[in-house]
Amino acid sequence: MSQAMLEVSGVTTYYGNIVALRGVDVHVNQGEIVTLIGANGAGKSTLMMTIFGKPQARDGRITYMGEDITRMPTHKIARLSIAQSPEGRRIFPRMTVFENLQMGAAITDGTHFQSDLEKVFAFFPRLKERMHQRGGTLSGGEQQMLAIARALMSRPKLLLLDEPSLGLAPLIVKQIFESLRTLNQEDGLTVFLVEQNAYHALKLAHRGYVMVNGLITMTGGGRELLAREEVRAAYLEGGRH
Amino acid sequence: MDYFLQQLINGLTLGSIYGLIAIGYTMVYGIIGMINFAHGDVFMVSAFSALIAFLVILAVGITAVPLALVMVLIFAMLISSLYGWTVERIAYRPLRGSFRLAPLISAIGMSIVLQNYIQIVQGARVKAIQPVFTGGITLHEGDLFDVRISTIQILIIVTTIVLMTVFSLIVAKTSLGRAQRSCEQDQKMAALLGIDVDRTISLTFVMGAALAAVAGTMFLMYYGVVDFFIGFIAGVKAFTAAVLGGIGSLPGAMLGGLLIGLIEAFWAGYFSSEYKDVAVFAILAIVLIFLPTGLLGKPEVEKV
Ligand SMILES: Nc1ncnc2c1ncn2[C@@H]1O[C@H](COP(=O)(O)OP(=O)(O)OP(=O)(O)O)[C@@H](O)[C@H]1O
Ligand SMILES: [Mg+2]
Numbered sequence: 045m046s047q048a049m050l051e052v053s054g055v056t057t058y059y060g061n062i063v064a065l066r067g068v069d070v071h072v073n074q075g076e077i078v079t080l081i082g083a084n085g086a087g088k089s090t091l092m093m094t095i096f097g098k099p100q101a102r103d104g105r106i107t108y109m110g111e112d113i114t115r116m117p118t119h120k121i122a123r124l125s126i127a128q129s130p131e132g133r134r135i136f137p138r139m140t141v142f143e144n145l146q147m148g149a150a151i152t153d154g155t156h157f158q159s160d161l162e163k164v165f166a167f168f169p170r171l172k173e174r175m176h177q178r179g180g181t182l183s184g185g186e187q188q189m190l191a192i193a194r195a196l197m198s199r200p201k202l203l204l205l206d207e208p209s210l211g212l213a214p215l216i217v218k219q220i221f222e223s224l225r226t227l228n229q230e231d232g233l234t235v236f237l238v239e240q241n242a243y244h245a246l247k248l249a250h251r252g253y254v255m256v257n258g259l260i261t262m263t264g265g266g267r268e269l270l271a272r273e274e275v276r277a278a279y280l281e282g283g284r285h
Numbered sequence: 286m287d288y289f290l291q292q293l294i295n296g297l298t299l300g301s302i303y304g305l306i307a308i309g310y311t312m313v314y315g316i317i318g319m320i321n322f323a324h325g326d327v328f329m330v331s332a333f334s335a336l337i338a339f340l341v342i343l344a345v346g347i348t349a350v351p352l353a354l355v356m357v358l359i360f361a362m363l364i365s366s367l368y369g370w371t372v373e374r375i376a377y378r379p380l381r382g383s384f385r386l387a388p389l390i391s392a393i394g395m396s397i398v399l400q401n402y403i404q405i406v407q408g409a410r411v412k413a414i415q416p417v418f419t420g421g422i423t424l425h426e427g428d429l430f431d432v433r434i435s436t437i438q439i440l441i442i443v444t445t446i447v448l449m450t451v452f453s454l455i456v457a458k459t460s461l462g463r464a465q466r467s468c469e470q471d472q473k474m475a476a477l478l479g480i481d482v483d484r485t486i487s488l489t490f491v492m493g494a495a496l497a498a499v500a501g502t503m504f505l506m507y508y509g510v511v512d513f514f515i516g517f518i519a520g521v522k523a524f525t526a527a528v529l530g531g532i533g534s535l536p537g538a539m540l541g542g543l544l545i546g547l548i549e550a551f552w553a554g555y556f557s558s559e560y561k562d563v564a565v566f567a568i569l570a571i572v573l574i575f576l577p578t579g580l581l582g583k584p585e586v587e588k589v
Contacts, residue, residue, distance in 0.1 A: 096477055122479035134474040136467055147467050150460065151479035198478065 047110055049074040049234055050095070050126075050202060055104035057087075057094045064090040066258040067104065072202065077228050077235040079245040079266065081279055082255035088238040089131040091255070092206050096121050096128060108202070123151050127200035129208060131238075133191040137180025141171055144179050144190055148197030156199065164193040167223045184211040192220065196227075202234045203227075209241045217241065221248050242279040246270040254279075287427040292554040293547070298438045298507065300546020301445035305500035306523035307530070307538035308452065309369075309493025315469045315533040316489050317381070319388045323372050323395035325520015327494050330399060331365035331501030332511045333407055339414055339505070350417060354506075362498040368399075369494025370487055378483070396517075403513040411512045418506065441503045448499060449539050452492075456535060465489055469533075522549075522562075525569050531582025540580060544568075 048071035057065040064087045072078045082088050094101050097118045106114045113121050127148075136144050145164070149157055165172040168189040174182060182190060192208055205224075209217040221244055227233040239245035246252050249266040254275065262269065269275050306328050313321045338360040342353045376391045421435035456462035467475040468485045476482050504519070505511055526545045530537025545565055552564040572580065 098473060098476065117481075118473075118476035119479050119481045122477055128477050130474065130477060134471055134477075136470045136474065138470055139463070139466060143463060146460075147463060147475075147478050147480075150464065194478075 048072060049109060050236065051105075051107045052091070052095065053105050055091075055094060055101045055106060057090055057099055058102050059090075059099065064258055065094065065101075068255075068258070068260055070253055070260060072234060072236050074234055075228070075232055076251065077224065077237065077249045079237045079239055079249035079252045080255055081239055081242045081245060081252060081275075083278070086255040087258040088255055089206050090258075092128060092130065092204050092236075092238060095126070095204065122198070125151075125199065125201040126204065127195040127198045127202070128204040129191040129195040129206065131206040133184075133187045135179035135182065135187045135190055135194075137178065139179055140176050141179060141182070141190060142175045144194050145171075145197050148194035149199075151198055157197075160197055160199065164196050167196075168193055185213065185216060188212055189216075189220075200233065202236065204236045204238075206238045207240055208237070209239065209244070217244065224248065242275070243270070246275075287425060287430070287432050288554065290425070290432045291430075292550045294432070294434050294438060295554075296547035296550030297543065298441050298546070299550055300526075300543035301441050302500045302504055302507075302542075303519070303523045303526045303545050304539045304542025305445055305448065305496045305503075306519060307526040307542045308449075308535065309497050310524050310527040311530070311532055311535060311538040312465070312489050312493050314527070316465060316486055317377070317388075319377070319385075320392065320524065321372070321377075321490075321493075322389070322392035322520070323376070323399060324369075324493065324497065325518075325523065326396045326399035326403075326516040327365055327368050327372065328497040328501050328504075328519055328523075329511070329513065329516025330368050330403060331361045331494070331498035332505050332515060333403060333412075333501075334364040334498070335361040335502040335505045336412055336414060336511055339417075354417075354502075358499065358502050361502045362495045365494045365498035365501065366491045369490040369497075373487060373490040378486075396520075400513050400516065407513065409513065411510050413510045414505065416509055437503075437506050441507060444499065444503065448496065452496070453535060461485075461488065522565065525565060529569050529572055529579055531579030534579070534581045537579055537581035544580075 050072040052068055052070040055065055055068045056063065068091060070080070070091070080088050080091065093099065095106060097113070097116055101114055104114070105112060108124055108126060111124070113124070136147060139147070145161060149160065170186060171189055171193055174186060179187065179190065188208060188211060192205065195203055208220055212220070224235055225248060228235055237245055237249065246266045246269050252264065252266050252269045253260050254262040254269070262272070262275065306325065309324045310321060313319065313324070335357050338357040342356055347353050347356070372395050376395045377388045380387045380391055418436040418440070421433050423431045423433050425432040456465060464475065464480045464485045467478070467480060468482050472482050504515070522545055523542065526541035527538045528541070529544060530539070530541025548565055548568055549561045552561040
């Protein structure tokens with residue numbers, strides 16, 4: 045069996061002496077869409093950030109394309125073509141939309157900048173209209189689009205998305221998920237997705253993980269998880285689909 | 286009117302020097318949120334470096350003034366950058382993420398160290414050079430005296446305008462400038478995008494120190510004297526300029542520098558040179574009461 049693109053094994057993460065991840069095992073294969081669902085405070089965002097070394101894992105090992113990145117500085121991890129649209133979007137508020145996108149392309153040599161720009165504008169025409177507006181004055185939904193677009197501008201091989209649907213209208217969510225599917229099928233982009241919107245995420249994903257209290261408690265194919273009683277009860281019933 | 290013009294010229298010259306130093310304060314504040322109290326002393330070190338370079342160049346017999354000036358500037362900028370870089374590495378970086386006052390205390394410590402170090406190795410007495418630039422332009426012949434702008438004043442004002450333009454362009458348009466602004470706004474996100482935050486901070490210190498070195502060299506050429514204490518006085522003025530203009534704002538630092546220089550020159554010219562510093566600080570206090578973020582400071586209006 046070929047090696048996974050991203051392999052998280054036995055990772056524990058602490059904030060001071062509070063434990064947030066207690067030995068997490070997750071892997072993402074090249075070409076997959078994998079989703080991670082779980083309740084608030086389960087540790088999903090912590091895992092996304094631990095992959096980027098902020099905070100660093102206390103124990104365990106994280107490898108990307110066979111290379112150990114557990115103790116690598118964050119900016120070097122980013123330069124391996126892993127991108128993240130983080131929790132809270134983290135748009136640079138006093139930069140324009142265009143400059144935010146330029147920041148996304150900071151690790152590239154700039155040769156594809158123009159065509160990449162057109163590509164993300166095709167996904168999010170809204171951003172094109174707002175090109176010279178400052179990031180901090182965008183609406184929440186527009187900021188979310190910008191965060192995803194900025195991540196794409198780095199030409200990632202692996203894209204981590206932390207709740208991309210947060211605060212977006214259902215129609216836009218559908219459109220973003222469609223875009224992800226397209227990017228995955230046509231460009232071979234690998235996606236690791238954290239979602240509250242479990243129904244859409246599991247429908248989209250090849251595989252999924254369920255995290256409870258800093259531990260992975262369930263894993264399986266997207267539709268398989270969707271069919272499970274425990275998953276439906278905990279994350280879907282009364283849900284938003 | 287003649288007198289007014291003359292004070293205006295003097296004030297602009299002085300203000301240019303303060304403005305160049307103020308940029309170092311404001312950029313460092315912008316990126317790591319601390320006042321680098323040792324910055325004035327880096328300026329002082331650069332003035333001494335310029336002095337040494339100047340004496341060496343005289344000794345080896347280079348007499349072409351433009352060539353000599355460029356060599357002095359380059360030497361002073363190199364030494365000053367090295368000091369700026371080192372100060373950040375040994376006094377501030379290890380304290381990043383510790384409580385807010387720690388780097389401030391460390392900065393005051395570095396300031397004292399640099400002052401005493403120069404006092405020991407260079408002596409406490411004032412060091413002087415003979416004037417390099419003697420010429421000037423008489424703008425207006427008056428009954429009592431002529432309004433003159435000297436060559437060195439022209440040089441200072443023109444250099445400052447050029448440097449500030451170049452510098453503003455770097456910050457606004459280049460990837461280095463964007464990296465600096467991104468670190469200012471969200472260091473964690475900058476790192477997620479592949480920006481080497483430590484390196485960007487180091488470069489900011491180096492850039493501030495290099496500009497201070499230009500100011501230091503100009504100071505030496507203008508006044509012809511330096512001592513180990515000039516960094517304290519000029520540093521406090523430049524810091525005041527940065528706060529007056531709105532700390533964190535580049536155009537603010539330039540504007541603040543010019544204003545401080547003008548206030549000082551006019552006060553000394555029309556009232557008394559005894560209390561010119563009091564005037565500067567009084568105006569600072571007044572501005573801060575009515576405009577707490579300074580003249581061009583940014584009130585936070587964004588939703589983040
Ligand atoms: N900087 C921090 N310092 C201390 N504790 C933290 C910090 N960040 C997160 N935590 C704690 O770690 C745990 C996991 O948080 P995390 O943000 O990873 O959850 P999450 O699964 O992403 O939740 P949500 O769905 O609400 O985004 C929570 O109990 C949280 O309070
Ligand atoms: Mg989260």
